Amino acid sequence: MMNEVIKVEVVSKEDLEEIVELHCKIFRNYFLKNLGFELVKKYYQAYDDDKGTIFLKASYNNEIVGFVLTTSNYSNIIKNFYKDNFYLLSKKIVIETLKMNKTIFLGLKSRVMNVFKKSKEENVEEEENCLLSIAIDDNFRGKKIADVLINKVEMQLKENQVKAYSLSVKKDNTGAKKFYEKIGFEKIGGKGELEYYTKKLNFRKEE
Numbered sequence: 001m002m003n004e005v006i007k008v009e010v011v012s013k014e015d016l017e018e019i020v021e022l023h024c025k026i027f028r029n030y031f032l033k034n035l036g037f038e039l040v041k042k043y044y045q046a047y048d049d050d051k052g053t054i055f056l057k058a059s060y061n062n063e064i065v066g067f068v069l070t071t072s073n074y075s076n077i078i079k080n081f082y083k084d085n086f087y088l089l090s091k092k093i094v095i096e097t098l099k100m101n102k103t104i105f106l107g108l109k110s111r112v113m114n115v116f117k118k119s120k121e122e123n124v125e126e127e128e129n130c131l132l133s134i135a136i137d138d139n140f141r142g143k144k145i146a147d148v149l150i151n152k153v154e155m156q157l158k159e160n161q162v163k164a165y166s167l168s169v170k171k172d173n174t175g176a177k178k179f180y181e182k183i184g185f186e187k188i189g190g191k192g193e194l195e196y197y198t199k200k201l202n203f204r205k206e207e
């Protein structure tokens with residue numbers, strides 16, 4: 001019954017603040033959330049107008065209760081995000097150092113530095129599509145909303161002739177890992193606190 005009133009639509013500029021609020025509420029202990037509302041908003045803005053990005057929201061009574069974001073252009077987008085927000089990010093590094101917030105200081109420092117380090121030796125292989133975020137409000141979990149969002153994403157990916165897409169997930173996020181396995185992702189490796197998964201998209205014969 002719930003699915004009848006859940007609407008799935010493309011995220012627009014006007015939705016961004018609500019998405020960021022939901023992101024910060026759901027991903028309380030994640031690195032990105034520690035950057036603060038304004039930077040998280042800039043992070044999601046960085047996907048605006050990108051042709052390889054699929055950004056969908058699920059709403060109930062006009063309230064956003066979930067979203068999903070995939071892209072084929074992650075390394076460019078993230079590089080530009082770090083470059084465009086270098087000043088704000090550097091300020092954050094200094095503030096967090098003063099506050100002795102080791103996690104965010106080290107996380108940020110290595111990420112910002114990598115952007116400048118890597119650009120020379122970059123390989124130009126075609127980039128994979130990746131699932132960057134999927135999140136459903138606590139009160140709306142277990143109602144197949146993520147399933148519906150993923151189905152829409154995969155329809156779009158197949159239309160774009162994408163054959164597979166991948167993701168990384170924190171090792172200790174057992175709920176999300178079960179969800180990914182349920183919808184057909186297979187584990188392909190891991191490093192540090194992350195595990196990597198991929199899913200092949202099946203095309204019907206006539207496609």
Ligand SMILES: CC(C)(COP(=O)(O)OP(=O)(O)OC[C@H]1O[C@@H](n2cnc3c(N)ncnc32)[C@H](O)[C@@H]1OP(=O)(O)O)[C@@H](O)C(=O)NCCC(=O)NCCS
Binds near residue numbers: 141144148175
């Ligand atoms: C993971 C998440 C997106 C799933 O959303 P959801 O709308 O509750 O999932 P669905 O109801 O569509 O579930 C689809 C299937 O996955 C299974 N599943 C979903 N969450 C599960 C969990 N925590 N544990 C076990 N199975 C789970 C469901 O049982 C269902 O299986 P079924 O077809 O046999 O019924 C949601 O729990 C969430 O937002 N988690 C926090 C954010 C997060 O960690 N995102 C991933 C970051 S990498």
